[in-house]
Amino acid sequence: MSRLYDISQPLRADIPVWPGDTPFAHEPTWVLGEQCPVNVSRLVLSTHTGTHADAPSHYAVEGRTIDAVDLACYIGLCVVLDMTHAGPRVEPGHLLPVLSESVERVLLRTWSRFPHEEWRSDFTTIAAESIDLLAERGARLIGVDAPSLDPEVDSALLAHRRVHHHGMAILEGLVLDAVPPGHYELIAPPLKLAGGDAAPVRALLRELEQ
Numbered sequence: 001m002s003r004l005y006d007i008s009q010p011l012r013a014d015i016p017v018w019p020g021d022t023p024f025a026h027e028p029t030w031v032l033g034e035q036c037p038v039n040v041s042r043l044v045l046s047t048h049t050g051t052h053a054d055a056p057s058h059y060a061v062e063g064r065t066i067d068a069v070d071l072a073c074y075i076g077l078c079v080v081l082d083m084t085h086a087g088p089r090v091e092p093g094h095l096l097p098v099l100s101e102s103v104e105r106v107l108l109r110t111w112s113r114f115p116h117e118e119w120r121s122d123f124t125t126i127a128a129e130s131i132d133l134l135a136e137r138g139a140r141l142i143g144v145d146a147p148s149l150d151p152e153v154d155s156a157l158l159a160h161r162r163v164h165h166h167g168m169a170i171l172e173g174l175v176l177d178a179v180p181p182g183h184y185e186l187i188a189p190p191l192k193l194a195g196g197d198a199a200p201v202r203a204l205l206r207e208l209e210q
Ligand SMILES: N[C@@H](CC(=O)c1ccccc1NC=O)C(=O)O
Pocket: 018, 020, 021, 046, 048, 054, 147, 148, 149, 150, 172
């Protein structure tokens, strides 16, 4: 059997969330015991908590909601690229030396160590020109280990807009520390959250058969 990498963040108490966003909570509603035959719990979270897929409706007025996106984007061949040296922003110059002529899905590792105990605003972002380059090479999905493609304080959302222009899908908050750069099969469909602007994802990479 080929190796599976789980590239999802654990959803846990104290998981860092975007400043001002809903704190994560997972609490028991019923507790299995003499009085009760089952455990049941409730979940409170933002659609952008942890490893998630952004829907076009997150950043575009007429954009599709997460239950209406093309799931084929989230399943299939994928390349993981090491961008830990890119500094504050991944530019085309960082990608060109390692990017194949043709790609389907691209995951960029930027944090050197992840996840973090606390929110960090100093994540690496993606230049709009880099999104154009990935689209030119055929990418239908971009995934990052940062919480966003664009800087935390930035209402222009230039990378998100280029993604929308090219009809690409977005995964954010991936955990790529333990994954050697290379080619994999990605399996990461978002929850079917009706009308959602994003949704949690259990993201996996499967090693390709040699
Ligand atoms: N655009 C970011 C997320 C984002 O902007 C955000 C996420 C949660 C709560 C508030 C957010 N932005 C508020 O301006 C993303 O790429 O998902």
